Structure formats: C-alpha cells, structure tokens
Amino acid sequence: MPSSERRLMRSRRHRAFVAALAAGVAMLLTASPGTAADKPPARSLAELDEAFAAAARNLARRATEAGDESLAAMISDWPLPAAGERQLVVQIPSRIEKPATVDTPDEETVWNDFVAARRTRAAGLFDHAVFVAGGHDRTLTRDERAKPAVDAPPLAQRSCEALRLLHEALRDDPHHERARGAGGWVKRDDDWLWPEAAKRLDRGEAYDPAFGWMPKARLERYRSGERFDRGRWVPAADDEARPRDVKHGREFHSDHWEIVTAASLADAAVLAEKLEETRNAWRQVFGAYAFEPADLEKRLAGRGRTPVHAPHSAILCAGRGQYVSELEPLEPRVGMTNGIYWTPTKTIWFFTDEAADPPEPDPITIHHEATHQLFTEGRADAEKARQQAGERCGFWAIEAAACYMESLQATGFGWTVGGRDAGRAPAAKDRLDEEFYVPFAELCGLGRTAFQSHERLQQVDSQIAGQADFLMNGEGGRYRESFVEYLARVYQGTADPDTLARLCKRSYADLDDAYRRHLQR
Missing domain, CATH: 1.10.390 (Neutral Protease; domain 2)
Structure with missing residues (x-):
C-alpha cells in the first residue's frame, strides 16, 4: 500500500477516534456542573470502564504500529487492577508529562488520543463522585423502602466512595480543575501543589528532597556543601561529624511536616518521604474522616475553601538510647516501643538504628504512628475534644x-x-x-x-x-x-x-x- 494511502487511513482512524471521544465528552457534559446532584450521571461506571478499555486496546495497537512498544505497554498497563478485598491508592502526578520516546508525528497522535481518552473517563468519574457525595441526604424511593437491597451499605453517606472516584479521576487527568480544587490542591504555573507547599513557594522558598524547603539562597549553599549551624556557615562534613541532641537538632521541612533531627539530614529526608507517603495514602483510605458528608458534598460542588494547615511535628533521635532518655520521663514504657505519637505535644518520635532488623525507623512503624497523628490532627473537633x-x-x-x-x-x-x-x-x-x-x-x-x-x-x-x-x-x-x-x-x-x-x-x-x-x- 502506498505511503499516502496509509497516511489517509491513519488520518481517518484518528478522526473517527476523536469524533467518538467528542461524543463521549458531550454526553458527560450534559451531566456535569449544571445537572442536579441527585440525578445519576448519563454513563454508568461500567460503561465508562468499557469505553476506556476499548479505546486503550485500539491505542495500544496503534502505538505498536507506530513502532513505540513502550507507549503501547504504558497504554495497556494503564487501567487499574480489580481492587478485590483491598483498597487501591493511586499516585497522582502534578502534571501530564509526555514520554521521551514519543518523538514522531504518528506517536504524537496516539499520545494525544490517549490523553483525550483519559480526560473523558476522568470527567465521568468526577461526575459520579459528585453524585455519590450527595447520597447522605438522598430520599429513598418507594421501591427502595419496600425492597431494600440485601447487600446495601448500612449508611446513606458514601464519602469514602466519592473520594475514591475523585482520586481515580485525578490519576486519569491531573489537570481536572474541579477535582483538584475539591481534593485541596492549588495551582502554581503548570503544577498542582498542596497549599502548604504553594505558600512556601510564594515566599521565595524552594524544595530539594535532600534538604527540604528553605530559602533559595540558603538552599544553594546547602547544595554546594555548606551547612548553617548556630548562626554561622560550616562545611557539611564538620556539621555531620558533630553529635546532636534533640534540643539542638537540625530542621527538615517537608510539605506537611516539620522534622527536628538529632540524626543526619539524610535520615530526616528518608523519614519525610515516608511520612508524606503515609499522608497521601491516608487521605484516600480514611480521608472521609476529615469531612462531614455535607461539607464534602460542598467541596465537590466547588463551594469549599482550601485552608493552609500548620505543619505536623516529628522528632528523629540519633539511636534508641537517646529516644528512651528523652521520652522515659513522659512515658515509662517507651523502651518497649520503636516509635510513638505523643498526644500532649502532638509530636511523633522515631529513632535511627541501622543495625536493627529491620533498620529503624521501619516504614511500618512510620505508617502506624503517622496514622495516629493524622487522625488526631485531622479534624478540629477531635483536636478540641475534652x-x-x-x-x-x-x-x-x-x-x-x-x-x-x-x-x-x-x-x-x-x-x-x-x-x-x-x-x-x-x-x-x-x-x-x-x-x-x-x-x-x-x-x-x-x-x-x-x-x-x-x-x-x-x-x-x-x-x-x-x-x-x-x-x-x-x-x-x-x-x-x-x-x-x-x-x-x-x-x-x-x-x-x-x-x-x-x-x-x-x-x-x-x-x-x-x-x-x-x-x-
């Protein structure tokens, strides 16, 4: 077949694909912001999944024909597995980034169609999130009252399901503005950030995974091998060699934690990463805890506000001995623990011990203690309980x-x-x-x-x-x-x-x- 005919066929397939997507988007838009939340979206979740699966099969085939097997694999692997009897927690990027392997016109077309298919599905998922969030005060129909479903959940509220759908929509389309706003993010340039990170960015700070948030000029000196210690700059090697107590610990600021470390900054960086990981998962697993159902419904309808929260507090000790000596006056049984959330000061404590099996702080311990902190500090009425x-x-x-x-x-x-x-x-x-x-x-x-x-x-x-x-x-x-x-x-x-x-x-x-x-x- 002449190359001109192949290009014509690809063009026709692309136009047909775009037309199908446009029809899907049009159907979704009829059920979006202007539609009452008590009416189910036009397309069911099963229909959204079936439409995306069909599109993904077609796109993966086209990517293979275009010679990009890595793109074909990415498209084929994109659908989430069945949850079964566990919960899925999705990673949400700050933006959609085109793979470096996409570098020909045919591959560009496939990539753009893949992004469009994801956005179509995301719009449908978000509509379902809005709908189920309003279920807490929905009046049952006469048939539902007469013949209640045997396996129906005991509560009318479906906040957990609404948040699951919200985050899956953002996985498909991290630029979905209403979903981002409902989830608590704010936009800076082309990136979506947590409001706490945006506030630091607005006041001229920058972030490095090795050193955390700090003013840009200070961060440059840290990257060049200097450290700021008690009012003066010293070589990094000298700073690391000097033992620290908790009172004079180094500081590491992540998006949501303020860590004081008597161990190294590298240890604090690892801890910060795991703490933020725990928070990301907790928001999807237990995030409904933080909202009254009516408040979550308002957020999904675009009527909520995005507050900036004070950072959580964490302390990382340089070894078990220091950990026990610091906490034993407060909690005599602390020697039996590998980490603790101390409620009176709203602080989680850990210690480093590379010789332990597993090395401390163990991610399991971090997830456990950070969960206590997130629950205690995740609702104003819980913090103020008598x-x-x-x-x-x-x-x-x-x-x-x-x-x-x-x-x-x-x-x-x-x-x-x-x-x-x-x-x-x-x-x-x-x-x-x-x-x-x-x-x-x-x-x-x-x-x-x-x-x-x-x-x-x-x-x-x-x-x-x-x-x-x-x-x-x-x-x-x-x-x-x-x-x-x-x-x-x-x-x-x-x-x-x-x-x-x-x-x-x-x-x-x-x-x-x-x-x-x-x-x-």
Missing part, C-alpha cells in the same frame, strides 16, 4: 486503624492497603485458628486503660488488625463508611459501647460471625 480519644470506650479502633495502615504496599500505580494476606491480617487468622478471640461487644466497651492493660495485648493487637480489614474490605466494603464514621465519633469522644453496632445496623454477634467468615474463607 478527653483523650477512646478514653471511655472504643480505644481498640484507634489502634486497629493504625495497624491497618501498616499493610501499605507499593505498586506500579501507587499502593495497596489491606487484604487478608497483608500486614497483620494473617496473624489475626492465626489467632482464630488458636481459638483466641475477643468479641466486638467486649472490645467496643474497653477504654484506653483497660485495652492497654489487657493480659494478652499482643494477641489482641493482631486480632484488631484483622477486624479493621474486615470492616474496611469485607463483604465488598459494606461497612467501610460505618467504620470511618465510628472512628470520627471515637476521636470526638461521642462514641458509646453500642455505636459501632448501630452504625453497621448489625448486632455484635452478627459482626463476630461475619468477621470469622471473612478471615477463614
């Missing part, structure tokens, strides 16, 4: 959520959280096999002191990790909204021993049975 969270009852849920976040595992698309084979969930199954089990009714009645003094606390800790996995992922995530709402009430100090049962609309005996089935399948 008593410590879980003091009277429900303390188990605080630890269960932190244990659940220990299961965070990196993937090609971001991370997964949960699963009966992840984190401490296998140990929870072992407890059942050993016929050890503390029923929900008993756990929900325990306050902080009673829980922490349990005679078999180690076994209880592994059990509650399994119970968190059940409540987040069991029966298709049926109780996820209920558990997140329960956590909010525990942290607010308004939970009572029967709150979880009421939120799940199941007796504790029924939940015990369902939990056993979840782990022992």
Whole structure:
C-alpha cells in the first residue's frame, strides 16, 4: 500500500477516534456542573470502564504500529487492577508529562488520543463522585423502602466512595480543575501543589528532597556543601561529624511536616518521604474522616475553601538510647516501643538504628504512628475534644486503624492497603485458628486503660488488625463508611459501647460471625 494511502487511513482512524471521544465528552457534559446532584450521571461506571478499555486496546495497537512498544505497554498497563478485598491508592502526578520516546508525528497522535481518552473517563468519574457525595441526604424511593437491597451499605453517606472516584479521576487527568480544587490542591504555573507547599513557594522558598524547603539562597549553599549551624556557615562534613541532641537538632521541612533531627539530614529526608507517603495514602483510605458528608458534598460542588494547615511535628533521635532518655520521663514504657505519637505535644518520635532488623525507623512503624497523628490532627473537633480519644470506650479502633495502615504496599500505580494476606491480617487468622478471640461487644466497651492493660495485648493487637480489614474490605466494603464514621465519633469522644453496632445496623454477634467468615474463607 502506498505511503499516502496509509497516511489517509491513519488520518481517518484518528478522526473517527476523536469524533467518538467528542461524543463521549458531550454526553458527560450534559451531566456535569449544571445537572442536579441527585440525578445519576448519563454513563454508568461500567460503561465508562468499557469505553476506556476499548479505546486503550485500539491505542495500544496503534502505538505498536507506530513502532513505540513502550507507549503501547504504558497504554495497556494503564487501567487499574480489580481492587478485590483491598483498597487501591493511586499516585497522582502534578502534571501530564509526555514520554521521551514519543518523538514522531504518528506517536504524537496516539499520545494525544490517549490523553483525550483519559480526560473523558476522568470527567465521568468526577461526575459520579459528585453524585455519590450527595447520597447522605438522598430520599429513598418507594421501591427502595419496600425492597431494600440485601447487600446495601448500612449508611446513606458514601464519602469514602466519592473520594475514591475523585482520586481515580485525578490519576486519569491531573489537570481536572474541579477535582483538584475539591481534593485541596492549588495551582502554581503548570503544577498542582498542596497549599502548604504553594505558600512556601510564594515566599521565595524552594524544595530539594535532600534538604527540604528553605530559602533559595540558603538552599544553594546547602547544595554546594555548606551547612548553617548556630548562626554561622560550616562545611557539611564538620556539621555531620558533630553529635546532636534533640534540643539542638537540625530542621527538615517537608510539605506537611516539620522534622527536628538529632540524626543526619539524610535520615530526616528518608523519614519525610515516608511520612508524606503515609499522608497521601491516608487521605484516600480514611480521608472521609476529615469531612462531614455535607461539607464534602460542598467541596465537590466547588463551594469549599482550601485552608493552609500548620505543619505536623516529628522528632528523629540519633539511636534508641537517646529516644528512651528523652521520652522515659513522659512515658515509662517507651523502651518497649520503636516509635510513638505523643498526644500532649502532638509530636511523633522515631529513632535511627541501622543495625536493627529491620533498620529503624521501619516504614511500618512510620505508617502506624503517622496514622495516629493524622487522625488526631485531622479534624478540629477531635483536636478540641475534652478527653483523650477512646478514653471511655472504643480505644481498640484507634489502634486497629493504625495497624491497618501498616499493610501499605507499593505498586506500579501507587499502593495497596489491606487484604487478608497483608500486614497483620494473617496473624489475626492465626489467632482464630488458636481459638483466641475477643468479641466486638467486649472490645467496643474497653477504654484506653483497660485495652492497654489487657493480659494478652499482643494477641489482641493482631486480632484488631484483622477486624479493621474486615470492616474496611469485607463483604465488598459494606461497612467501610460505618467504620470511618465510628472512628470520627471515637476521636470526638461521642462514641458509646453500642455505636459501632448501630452504625453497621448489625448486632455484635452478627459482626463476630461475619468477621470469622471473612478471615477463614
């Protein structure tokens, strides 16, 4: 076939593809900002997925024909795997960046069509996020009241699902302005940043993963091998060689943490990366905790504001000995821990120990303790509660959520959280096999002191990790909204021993049975 005919055929296929996308966008736009939130979007989630899968197959074939196998693989691998009985946490870039391998007109056309297909799907996902966020006060139809679905979630609110759809939309289209605004980002030039980072950028600071945020002139001197120590500049080698105590520790500022380190700046940089990773995952897994359902609905409708939060506080000690000596006067049992969130000062503490197995601070410990901090500082009403969270009852849920976040595992698309084979969930199954089990009714009645003094606390800790996995992922995530709402009430100090049962609309005996089935399948 002459090259002119091949170009004509490619042009026709491209025009047909663009026309199909335009039709899809037009259909989506009819269900976008002007459509009432109580009306479902024009295309179902299944239809959006099917349309994108068909487009991806076509685009991957065209990329192969154009000679770019890496682009073909990228397109083929783009759809997310089925979540199954775990949660998917997606990595969201600050912008869409074209691969360096895309360097011919044919490859450019395929790439542009791929981006267009992603944006079409993102628009549909966001419409669904807006719709489900309004479900908290939707009136049931007569048929729904007469014949309620057997597997229907017990709560009307679907904040967790709304946030899942929001973040998946941003994975497809990181430039979706309404989704970015609802998710809390702000724009600077062509990049989307957290407002805390944007504030630093606006006042003339710059960021380097090795040194954190600091004024540009100071950062240049750090990059050239100098360090600022007690009012004077010294060589980096001299600074690193001098032992530090916590009071005179170095500072490392990430987007959301202020770290004081008696260890090296390199150690602080690694800690900062893991803390920010935990926050990114927590926002997708437990982010609904931070909002009342009506407030989340407003944000998705474009009526919310994006506040700038004060940084979280973290301290990194140079070894276990320093860690224990600093904290033992406050917490006599600190020697039994590898990290701690100290609620009175809202600070998480870690220490370095490269000889430990695994080396400290272990990412699992970081995920656990940072989760405590994010919950405690993630809602104003939780921070202002008159008593410590879980003091009277429900303390188990605080630890269960932190244990659940220990299961965070990196993937090609971001991370997964949960699963009966992840984190401490296998140990929870072992407890059942050993016929050890503390029923929900008993756990929900325990306050902080009673829980922490349990005679078999180690076994209880592994059990509650399994119970968190059940409540987040069991029966298709049926109780996820209920558990997140329960956590909010525990942290607010308004939970009572029967709150979880009421939120799940199941007796504790029924939940015990369902939990056993979840782990022992």
